[in-house]
Amino acid sequence: xxxxxxxxxxxxxxxxxxxxxxxxxxxxxxxxxxxxxxxxxxxxxxxxxxxxxxxxxxxxxxxxxxxxxxxxxxxxxxxxxxxxxxxxxxxxxxxxxxxxxxxxxxxxxxxxxxxxxxxxxxxxxxxxxxxxxxxxxxxxxxxxxxxxxxxxxxxxxxxxxxxxxxxxxxxxxxxxxxxxxxxxxxxxxxxxxxxxxxxxxxxxxxxxxxxxxxxxxxxxxxxxxxxxxxxxxxxxxxxxxxxxxxxxxxxxxxxxxxxxxxxxxxxxxxxxxxxxxxxxxxxxxxxxxxxxxxxxxxxxxxxxxxxxxxxxxxxxxxxxxxxxxxxxxxxxxxxxxxxxxxxxxxxxxxxxxxxxxxxxxxxxxxxxxxxxxxxxxxxxxxxxxxxxxxxxxxxx
Amino acid sequence: xxxxxxxxxxxxxxxxxxxxxxxxxxxxxxxxxxxxxxxxxxxxxxxxxxxxxxxxxxxxxxxxxxxxxxxxxxxxxxxxxxxxxxxxxxxxxxxxxxxxxxxxxxxxxxxxxxxxxxxxxxxxxxxxxxxxxxxxxxxxxxxxxxxxxxxxxxxxxxxxxxxxxx
Amino acid sequence: xxxxxxxxxxxxxxxxxxxxxxxxxxxxxxxxxxxxxxxxxxxxxxxxxxxxxxxxxxxxxxxxxxxxxxxxxxxxxxxxxxxxxxxxxxxxxxxxxxxxxx
Numbered sequence: 001x002x003x004x005x006x007x008x009x010x011x012x013x014x015x016x017x018x019x020x021x022x023x024x025x026x027x028x029x030x031x032x033x034x035x036x037x038x039x040x041x042x043x044x045x046x047x048x049x050x051x052x053x054x055x056x057x058x059x060x061x062x063x064x065x066x067x068x069x070x071x072x073x074x075x076x077x078x079x080x081x082x083x084x085x086x087x088x089x090x091x092x093x094x095x096x097x098x099x100x101x102x103x104x105x106x107x108x109x110x111x112x113x114x115x116x117x118x119x120x121x122x123x124x125x126x127x128x129x130x131x132x133x134x135x136x137x138x139x140x141x142x143x144x145x146x147x148x149x150x151x152x153x154x155x156x157x158x159x160x161x162x163x164x165x166x167x168x169x170x171x172x173x174x175x176x177x178x179x180x181x182x183x184x185x186x187x188x189x190x191x192x193x194x195x196x197x198x199x200x201x202x203x204x205x206x207x208x209x210x211x212x213x214x215x216x217x218x219x220x221x222x223x224x225x226x227x228x229x230x231x232x233x234x235x236x237x238x239x240x241x242x243x244x245x246x247x248x249x250x251x252x253x254x255x256x257x258x259x260x261x262x263x264x265x266x267x268x269x270x271x272x273x274x275x276x277x278x279x280x281x282x283x284x285x286x287x288x289x290x291x292x293x294x295x296x297x298x299x300x301x302x303x304x305x306x307x308x309x310x311x312x313x314x315x316x317x318x319x320x321x322x323x324x325x326x327x328x329x330x331x332x333x334x335x336x337x338x339x340x341x342x343x344x345x346x347x348x349x350x351x352x353x354x355x356x357x358x359x360x361x362x363x364x365x366x367x368x369x370x371x372x373x374x375x376x377x378x379x380x381x382x383x384x385x386x387x388x389x390x391x392x393x394x395x396x
Numbered sequence: 397x398x399x400x401x402x403x404x405x406x407x408x409x410x411x412x413x414x415x416x417x418x419x420x421x422x423x424x425x426x427x428x429x430x431x432x433x434x435x436x437x438x439x440x441x442x443x444x445x446x447x448x449x450x451x452x453x454x455x456x457x458x459x460x461x462x463x464x465x466x467x468x469x470x471x472x473x474x475x476x477x478x479x480x481x482x483x484x485x486x487x488x489x490x491x492x493x494x495x496x497x498x499x500x501x502x503x504x505x506x507x508x509x510x511x512x513x514x515x516x517x518x519x520x521x522x523x524x525x526x527x528x529x530x531x532x533x534x535x536x537x538x539x540x541x542x543x544x545x546x547x548x549x550x551x552x553x554x555x556x557x558x559x560x561x562x
Numbered sequence: 563x564x565x566x567x568x569x570x571x572x573x574x575x576x577x578x579x580x581x582x583x584x585x586x587x588x589x590x591x592x593x594x595x596x597x598x599x600x601x602x603x604x605x606x607x608x609x610x611x612x613x614x615x616x617x618x619x620x621x622x623x624x625x626x627x628x629x630x631x632x633x634x635x636x637x638x639x640x641x642x643x644x645x646x647x648x649x650x651x652x653x654x655x656x657x658x659x660x661x662x663x664x
Contacts, residue, residue, distance in 0.1 A: 072423075075423070075427075114446075115446055115523060115524075116446050116447065116449075116450045116523075116524060119447070119450035119451075119454065119524070120450065122450075122454055123450050123453035123454045123458060126453065126454050126457070126458025126459065126462075127453060127457055127458050129458070129462055130430070130462070130465070133462065133465055133466070133469070134427075134465070136469075137423070137465075137469045145469065148469075149466065149469060149470070152462065152466070153466075156459065156462055176524055398565050398566050399564065399565075399566055402566045402570065402571075406570070406574045409574065409578065410574070410577055410578070410581075413577070413578050413581040413582075413601055414581060416581070416585060416594075416597055416598065416601055417581055417584055417585035417588070417589065417594075417598065422591055422593045422594055422597075425593075425594050425597050426593075426597065429597050429600060429601060432578070432601065432604060433604060436604055436607070436608055439571070439574075439608060440608075440611055442566075443571070443611050443612060443614075443615045444615060445611045445614070445615075445623050445626075447623070448607075448611060448623050448626055448627065451627060451630060452607075452630065455630050455631075455634055456600075456604070456630060456633070456634075459634065460600070460633065460634050460637045463637055463638065463641055464593065464596075464597065464600075464637070464641065467593065467641045467644065467645065468593060470645075471593075471644075471645070471648050471654065473591065473593060473654050489584075489587075489588065493580060493583075493584050496580055496583075497576065497577065497580045500576040500579075500580070501573055501576060504569055504572045504573060504576060505569055505573075511567065511568035511569060511616055512565075512568060512615075512616060513564060513565030513566060513567055513568070514565045514566045514567070514568055514571065514612075514615060515565040518565070518615065519614075519615045519618060521618070521619075521620050522614075522620065522623055526620045526623075527620060527623050527624065527627065530620050530621065530623075530624050531624060531627070534624075535624050535628075538628060542628060542631050542632070545631075545632065545635055546631065546634075546635050548635075549634075549635035549636070549638045549639050550638070552638075552639045552642065553638045553639055553641075553642040556639070556642035556643060556645070556646050557642045557645055557646070
């Protein structure tokens with residue numbers, strides 16, 4: 001098929017999936033944090049609060065869109081737009097799966113496989129600092145300016161350990177293209193240890209993984225590094241003066257950055273869309289088993305006679321899971337769905353870690369945060385890169 | 397297709413460049429300069445310099461210009477107030493500029509008649525591999541010297557910008 | 563399909579360079595003057611890369627890379643100097659930093 005038409009279809013599918021994921025990621029976050037804090041979370045709007053994101057979207061759209069008269073109008077309106085654009089663009093080079101065969105065309109489950117895919121992600125994350133800095137400045141408000149400057153300084157400081165932590169597995173993979181990095185991680189040692197970057201000889205990339213994850217927390221302004229947008233310290237920081245859709249745009253940009261960073265971690269360190277153990281040992285049945293288990297648990301809790309009022313949500317969810325388990329057993333679709341499942345499982349686990357840490361750790365003070373970046377993370381990242389380079393030079 | 401892309405991004409670069417010079421508030425000049433750098437990154441891609449295009453966005457548009465924007469925000473520089481410009485600059489400035497430009501364009505066109513057309517994909521050796529190889533073999537000494545230069549710049553910036561000792 | 567003549571890239575580089583020169587000579591705000599210098603450097607980078615295409619060598623890219631690095635170092639030190647001047651004179655107008663003039 002025509003290249004443009006195929007790319008357009010892929011872009012529409014990815015955009016749709018990404019936007020739905022963003023909306024429900026917020027639901028998942030609120031529920032998980034609520035259960036960590038021994039409360040229930042959103043539970044009134046729809047069964048188990050599943051319609052809460054929809055209610056939030058409607059609320060934000062219909063809120064009064066106020067532009068304060070003392071702001072720099074062009075920058076005030078451009079900043080959230082810019083932040084969202086940069087956040088959504090960076091998804092376009094992430095490989096979601098292997099080669100698939102649709103409509104008579106062989107294509108990859110990736111929007112664009114650039115030769116310089118890793119540099120593209122770094123470039124987009126470098127430029128997305130402007131959305132926040134300009135939002136802080138354009139609001140003509142001391143709190144916004146301080147929050148914006150602190151947030152931008154934090155983001156550019158943590159870009160250094162991030163880039164160094166990315167450079168180490170690149171030494172092993174010998175390429176900058178994200179698809180080739182995942183393909184380099186194919187295969188298994190001793191028949192069962194996957195050839196992922198964190199397990200690879202000559203140098204398992206465990207430190208790079210931890211460094212990248214910590215720098216990713218700081219890049220996306222998540223706890224424990226979220227002082228610039230902390231509500232109780234800075235009156236909501238750089239998005240103090242924003243209302244309705246522009247505020248929603250900043251949140252969308254933050255969650256989208258989170259998804260991108262988890263997808264990058266999966267691609268660089270955890271083997272992207274590759275399975276955990278070989279298909280010959282039965283890893284093709286893992287999605288079906290997982291969904292069957294999930295459906296069984298949902299059914300067990302749903303048929304519990306204690307639930308009198310809401311007696312059909314959980315059984316419906318159980319039926320949906322059973323259908324999904326059956327779908328994953330169809331051999332014709334397995335080629336496309338299995339890599340997607342593994343990618344989504346790994347990225348989902350990392351997102352859960354992000355949310356878990358938000359519910360658990362306190363936040364850093366700003367000077368502690370910056371000292372941590374410059375005095376600890378950067379030297380450790382350089383040391384890690386040197387040791388990796390040494391091992392690669394000696395043993396390959 | 398190449399011509400259309402070139403014309404669009406060259407137009408963006410020139411308009412943003414004009415904006416840098418004409419705007420009275422430094423922050424608008426800074427944003428226009430970021431626009432110039434983005435347009436130039438696309439032009440580098442058209443010329444086959446993919447590593448340089450990424451480096452332009454990461455280093456220039458993503459770090460150097462952030463530094464400029466920070467300084468403008470911290471110093472709270474207001475819009476520039478124009479007062480008393482010399483008459484010579486106003487009368488002769490623009491025509492001299494066009495003369496200078498016209499001379500340069502004439503020389504460029506005159507001395508380079510046989511240059512090849514630029515096709516996207518005509519130069520395949522601008523990858524990170526090739527740049528890295530050249531950088532670490534043929535140009536190793538300038539690379540190391542430039543690292544020392546950056547170190548000196550960091551030291552200079554830290555010393556100049558620190559709080560004064562009471 | 564016809565490509566873009568290389569001289570067009572060089573003309574664009576010349577235009578950006580002269581805009582940089584114009585900004586450097588005509589503006590009074592020291593940060594804008596500094597940004598015009600960066601504009602000049604960008605024009606020169608484009609010229610290097612265009613010639614690198616013509617000769618099908620990667621050396622132009624290397625030169626351009628070094629120009630970028632030096633520009634970054636210069637921006638850091640230059641902005642530190644501007645901050646110090648502002649701390650001492652409270653002005654960003656280069657006409658007013660003229661006490662060494664007679």
